[in-house]
């Protein structure tokens with residue numbers, strides 16, 4: 001590893017890129033949850049319905065979610081460039097990548113929500129039904145609180161996934177640390193910048209995972 | 223209070239169909255503790271879950287307090303269900319909520335206002351003896367304590383009916399007794415109708431007023447506990463009672479053993495205050511026959527004492543006959559066994 005020279009790194013640029021990455025993760029994370037949580041709840045509820053029509057709608061929805069999840073993010077991102085342009089007015093930079101990040105992560109998160117909700121003991125739901133709880137009350141007062149550790153674990157996994165997605169979005173000029181790493185490391189062979197950028201992302205993932213684990217532990221009552 | 227009319231419940235479709243209840247009818251009176259006993263798979267859980275429609279019967283009607291639940295729309299049913307409390311074998315408490323919040327749960331569902339919730343929960347905590355544990359999570363409680371939380375939660379909405387699905391099956395005998403005593407207390411205190419299902423005759427004997435024996439999805443025998451318990455008719459009932467007492471083998475041998483002279487084996491049943499009286503010894507003093515006790519139980523059904531003895535009388539045939547007649551005249555139930 002001889003010949004590495006970190007003295008030429010532009011630290012201002014590095015800081016800007018870090019902030020850009022954090023912004024992308026925060027904004028796309030919030031929208032992923034806003035979209036994915038209700039979608040996951042709906043998947044859960046429809047998936048166990050006895051109604052034939054609802055079951056059919058569930059199958060369709062589930063199919064769409066699977067497709068979105070099986071398309072590699074890099075391809076999804078390119079395919080969504082026109083959509084990003086029409087929603088955000090641009091397809092590059094922090095704002096330009098948000099739609100692709102959200103559409104890539106929300107179905108993934110929705111599945112994690114669905115799985116977490118399925119883990120909730122059936123007996124508890126029945127007890128609530130027996131007390132006259134409506135479906136809305138069961139969701140808000142039983143399912144979400146009981147599944148909280150699982151949901152938080154899902155949020156953690158999703159945000160960590162978003163970190164790697166933001167890195168990939170550098171390929172299409174998405175901004176942030178991934179963009180920096182690709183521009184310097186891949187196109188200009190300045191591997192020092194790439195190493196620092198990657199190291200920062202590794203640290204970010206570690207911190208996020210630790211914070212997530214801590215929250216999960218705090219809310220686990222079993 | 224509760225009327226089940228011709229309930230049929232079929233699970234599954236096509237070739238996987240299983241009939242859990244077949245045209246079952248049952249009538250439960252206000253304020254009584256009604257027990258349903260049956261073997262595993264007999265349909266007990268299905269039956270009790272049909273009462274609050276957690277399980278919808280395939281056919282038949284469910285009436286609770288004059289309202290036909292099976293005819294209600296979803297929202298109306300939700301309102302009616304608040305008047306029916308339920309406790310479960312595995313407690314089914316919210317693991318993410320404290321004892322306090324578990325008990326407050328049904329009140330919050332019903333939109334009760336804050337001060338009232340607090341008053342009510344405190345009262346219930348006191349009733350079930352968990353004042354000190356109000357801020358604990360279910361995972362920090364013993365099984366018996368969890369069931370107390372379950373009972374408090376079920377009582378929070380002032381129900382008219384309490385359904386107990388194997389409420390003591392996951393508890394040890396001592397804890398079982400304390401929970402049964404609590405159920406009996408709230409039955410008298412609130413004139414609450416209690417329906418409980420169990421596979422233990424002991425539970426029925428301890429607290430029930432009436433009992434029904436369920437087998438293969440139908441009721442095969444029902445009546446006052448003392449009557450069913452002391453004079454079982456159906457084979458399944460007899461089996462439950464036998465398993466509660468002891469094996470018949472050695473007893474049979476004692477009855478059938480050859481003796482010199484005239485002997486007669488009989489089963490004598492004492493009920494109520496007769497149990498503790500000296501009727502038997504007075505009668506044999508008069509007739510001069512002797513007897514050996516081959517088997518005996520003296521216990522209580524709910525709070526009523528009873529005794530059941532199998533004795534072998536020895537003596538002149540006519541003196542033994544007089545003894546039996548006299549015992550019957552004294553109000554004991556005498557059944558000759560050969």
Ligand SMILES: Nc1ncnc2c1ncn2[C@@H]1O[C@H](COP(=O)(O)OP(=O)(O)OP(=O)(O)O)[C@@H](O)[C@H]1O
Pocket residue numbers: 233234240241242260261262263264265266267268269421
């Ligand atoms: N959800 C279900 N789907 C299909 N069959 C079921 C279902 N629930 C119960 N059954 C069947 O219905 C019958 C009665 O079951 P039920 O649970 O009422 O019995 P139980 O008397 O409560 O038994 P246990 O003492 O084991 O709890 C059984 O044969 C069972 O296999």
Ligand SMILES: [Mg+2]
Pocket residue numbers: 266267268388
């Ligand atoms: Mg059962």
